[in-house]
């Protein structure tokens with residue numbers, strides 16, 4: 001496959017984050033963030049617990065505003081579109097920028113098949129033939145097809161935690177998003193399942209732009225092209241998250257510019 | 271040294287643990303014994319008054335034991351009603367006051383059954399549930415999914431007041447608004463009164479069950495790009511369905527046993543009637559009526575109706591068990 005055809009098959013999407021400031025009520029959770037997510041890269045957000053990784057991630061597909069008292073300042077662009085523009089529908093943003101959570105969520109009243117088909121139907125796909133094809137493709141792309149092809153009618157709860165997490169991923173990629181956000185996707189999984197998910201992440205990078213939150217530095221080192229490090233500002237009266245630095249994963253782990261990053265990575269903080 | 275102190279502490283803890291556990295066992299027993307006694311007594315006494323006619327016939331006037339059920343065609347009453355010698359007998363002294371023989375009430379036999387009550391209770395409670403389900407479900411969904419809405423606070427308060435209100439008050443309201451306006455007692459008025467009792471139960475159980483659905487499930491639906499209403503109806507509500515069905519069944523059981531609201535709305539009816547716009551019978555009402563009756567045989571029937579009512583409620587509770595285990599079993 002040539003580079004040119006690959007570009008056509010898998011369009012390149014970037015995200016541009018400028019002065020992004022998330023609030024919970026009146027309380028500012030994170031200091032204004034500037035961040036770029038480049039096409040077909042895996043960007044890892046790392047840092048100690050409570051530093052605002054999840055908060056920033058959830059601002060990238062407007063899940064933050066699902067919390068009633070939460071709001072956001074600043075801009076987030078997918079390619080050239082401001083996702084916070086009043087003309088843009090949040091539900092469409094979430095289809096374009098998918099999200100996989102820490103707890104694998106198999107929608108419990110639905111079969112494995114339906115777990116994926118429900119998102120496709122939302123997108124307006126009705127024909128049984130097309131649904132079947134897309135469900136199979138999503139399960140194949142999530143490396144789950146061989147394990148579930150004989151039990152598509154069973155409840156998603158019949159799967160192991162790792163399989164459920166890949167089912168969540170299949171549900172997300174079934175609607176062909178531009179970007180996929182992962183919030184600690186492996187922290188509820190055993191090491192083997194974790195390795196399978198990491199392998200899948202590297203595979204998905206060929207097609208999607210990926211942002212992953214992890215508290216596992218080795219995981220960031222294993223999968224991420226670039227890494228952004230967040231810290232909690234201790235001096236402030238209320239804890240405030242800050243983005244201390246970002247760079248290629250190699251650079252962050254070998255020659256961090258910020259002393260706080262160095263302390264964190266060497267285990268002295270967090 | 272430290273080890274010893276720890277062991278001493280442990281001994282103390284064990285005493286406290288034993289004592290508290292003993293208290294809970296005693297408290298549980300105190301709570302359960304009356305329940306077992308009531309159910310057992312009703313089953314034994316009520317069960318003995320059951321026969322086929324009890325379930326297949328409607329009200330019939332009681333008859334003396336020896337009349338064989340003969341009925342005076344003119345009055346519709348048993349030929350020798352209540353053991354009174356209607357022929358007058360021989361009068362030794364025409365001036366002496368006529369003293370009818372003291373009727374021996376224990377010789378009176380009840381006949382007929384309570385089919386009209388069973389049908390009435392089922393009809394009224396089902397129609398009540400039919401009204402209460404949509405209102406209660408929607409209120410419950412609203413309370414759970416839009417909890418910070420100021421309207422929700424008001425609705426929640428109303429539900430709590432309504433479910434705490436004495437049910438006779440509901441009966442009075444039903445009487446004033448429906449019976450007096452329509453100028454007739456009716457099964458429908460009873461069903462509406464029962465609705466008022468069911469709605470808060472259904473709304474609050476629905477709310478509680480929906481609140482148990484993890485927030486992550488809602489977020490998963492949202493992250494699929496589903497609008498909130500879609501996620502609520504296709505993901506959140508189905509996840510909590512077992513609990514919601516349980517709440518509805520319990521509301522049904524409670525509604526079936528209510529007496530006070532029916533007392534003032536359906537009046538009662540000795541005949542089998544399916545007409546919701548006319549007076550109707552119901553089991554709790556029959557129980558009340560038969561207990562008040564001077565005839566011991568009819569008092570016995572009251573135990574029978576109590577028995578049937580209890581069976582209905584126990585049956586519904588059993589159904590709840592089946593529903594919850596079946597669904598939890600992953601089917």
Ligand SMILES: Nc1ncnc2c1ncn2[C@@H]1O[C@H](COP(=O)(O)OP(=O)(O)O)[C@@H](O)[C@H]1O
Nearest residue numbers: 024029048049050051052053054055056067239
């Ligand atoms: N739903 C919420 N309401 C209020 N504050 C929140 C909420 N979620 C997170 N926070 C606060 O925002 C800060 C960042 O949290 P979070 O983004 O979850 O951190 P991380 O994912 O890095 O562990 C924390 O101080 C936390 O207390």
Ligand SMILES: [Mg+2]
Nearest residue numbers: 053054055184
């Ligand atoms: Mg987090």
